[in-house]
Amino acid sequence: MSMRPALELICPGLLGPLPLRPEPFPALPNLDRLLARARPFTDAETDPFVALFAAFGYRGEPGRDLPSAPLCLLGEAPELIAPGAGEDAYWLHADPVYLRPDMERLRLFELERFALTAEETAALVSSFNDHFADEGVELFAPTPQRWYLRLAHPPALVTTPLYRVLGEALSADAISGADALTWTRLLNEVQMLFFADPVNRAREARGVPVVNGLWPWGGGRLPAPPSRGPGLVVGEHPLTYGLARWAGAGHRTPAQWLQDPAVSDRGILVYDDSPWRALHGRDLGAWADALVACDAALGAPVRALRRHRWSEIVLEPCTGMGYRTSAWGLLRWWRRRGLRGHCRLARR
Numbered sequence: 001m002s003m004r005p006a007l008e009l010i011c012p013g014l015l016g017p018l019p020l021r022p023e024p025f026p027a028l029p030n031l032d033r034l035l036a037r038a039r040p041f042t043d044a045e046t047d048p049f050v051a052l053f054a055a056f057g058y059r060g061e062p063g064r065d066l067p068s069a070p071l072c073l074l075g076e077a078p079e080l081i082a083p084g085a086g087e088d089a090y091w092l093h094a095d096p097v098y099l100r101p102d103m104e105r106l107r108l109f110e111l112e113r114f115a116l117t118a119e120e121t122a123a124l125v126s127s128f129n130d131h132f133a134d135e136g137v138e139l140f141a142p143t144p145q146r147w148y149l150r151l152a153h154p155p156a157l158v159t160t161p162l163y164r165v166l167g168e169a170l171s172a173d174a175i176s177g178a179d180a181l182t183w184t185r186l187l188n189e190v191q192m193l194f195f196a197d198p199v200n201r202a203r204e205a206r207g208v209p210v211v212n213g214l215w216p217w218g219g220g221r222l223p224a225p226p227s228r229g230p231g232l233v234v235g236e237h238p239l240t241y242g243l244a245r246w247a248g249a250g251h252r253t254p255a256q257w258l259q260d261p262a263v264s265d266r267g268i269l270v271y272d273d274s275p276w277r278a279l280h281g282r283d284l285g286a287w288a289d290a291l292v293a294c295d296a297a298l299g300a301p302v303r304a305l306r307r308h309r310w311s312e313i314v315l316e317p318c319t320g321m322g323y324r325t326s327a328w329g330l331l332r333w334w335r336r337r338g339l340r341g342h343c344r345l346a347r348r
Contacts, residue, residue, distance in 0.1 A: 006310060007268050012273055031294065037332040049218075091151070093218045096147055116211065159219065175216070194212050261304070
């Protein structure tokens with residue numbers, strides 16, 4: 001068995017699903033080569049956060065949330081989860097959302113295009129904490145876009161990640177578990193509290209979406225550090241920072257790594273969700289641009305693979321199918337089914 005390290009790229013949205021194929025289709029020589037000459041494997045993950053945790057050997061527990069909240073918090077506000085501050089606390093994502101009535105259900109939207117200001121965030125967080133001071137929950141907002149709840153007691157709750165419900169009509173089973181009814185009532189109370197808040201009255205007057213809800217998900221305590229994982233994590237999402245700190249690995253942003261695409265003897269994990277975010281925004285042009293950027297970034301790794309500096313490059317587009325390409329695999333010049341041939345179209 002080769003002891004050379006591997007490069008793993010988790011890139012949700014890389015292969016769609018697309019509303020339609022862009023024409024002209026972007027030129028992607030590196031991605032085409034890797035996909036055409038790869039060995040597919042069928043036990044790959046479909047959820048990008050599950051794939052990130054799996055890279056460190058963490059599979060979660062049946063019937064419980066994947067604890068992305070404490071790991072993301074460790075990435076962007078480590079002082080809140082440091083020893084003596086909250087490392088044993090139970091944390092939930094509690095992201096601010098806009099809930100819009102649609103027929104008999106609510107649809108949930110994030111506020112990325114109409115982001116909160118720091119002042120608006122501070123006011124809403126203060127209002128929440130004053131109102132729920134005796135309920136054993138406390139709200140923190142390291143950034144205006146990402147909020148977290150610290151709970152005095154772990155809830156019997158199974159949630160659905162925010163990225164799975166964006167733009168969707170909320171179903172009754174999006175939050176389940178023995179404490180689901182209690183939490184549904186709390187969230188309804190939050191809607192009423194925020195509805196009357198001056199922050200939302202001012203936003204409404206400006207004609208921008210109000211913050212009329214929180215979405216809880218990804219709850220848990222900070223797990224024990226993993227026994228394995230990559231030596232370097234590359235990404236911009238707070239979860240990549242948190243996973244690196246949790247595992248004692250290095251971390252670089254994509255820009256930093258591209259300036260010096262080093263090889264780690266424990267392997268490198270790269271997370272690029274830009275194609276996924278473009279598809280969430282229904283922006284096919286941005287999806288094509290994201291793939292062009294990803295392809296350019298793979299130029300140096302593909303050359304390193306050809307020189308046998310990597311054992312393999314693994315592509316995980318989070319479709320349930322993954323792709324492993326070795327240096328010897330690159331020699332399969334007769335295999336020409338590139339990225340376009342692997343793309344999936346969305347069901348109509």
